[in-house]
Amino acid sequence: MPAILDDFPVLTPVTDEDLALAVQAVRVHAPExxxxxxxxxxxxxxxxxxxxxxxxxxxxxxGLTDDQVSALVGTDA
Structure with a gap:
């Protein structure tokens, strides 16, 4: 059961598809x-x-900075 709760692996190098999915994940799973x-x-x-x-x-x-991530997802830094 603990393996189910582990974080998803981050594969490197990051592909364009991974990058697009990561942006979507951060946008949809934002703090509220x-x-x-x-x-x-x-x-x-x-x-x-x-x-x-x-x-x-x-x-x-x-290689994105926190400011770049904030700009991508439309949140304040």
Whole structure:
């Protein structure tokens, strides 16, 4: 069971397809404030969820900075 809960692997080098999926994952699985804490907008689990973590790590592996990621997903840095 623990293997199911592990983070998704980040394959390097990051392909264009991985990059597009990572941007989508970070956009869809964005943080949202709730009275009981910050949750993933899509899954309503504590943020960051597995896909948000994978997207962020994949974008970092592709060489994007935090400011570039924020610009891609339309959030404030």
């Amino acid at each position: 404030d709730w009275p009981h804490g910050t949750l993933c907008r899509s899954e309503r689990v504590p943020y960051p969820c597995r896909l948000a973590r994978w997207g962020g790590v994949t974008l970092a592996a592709a």
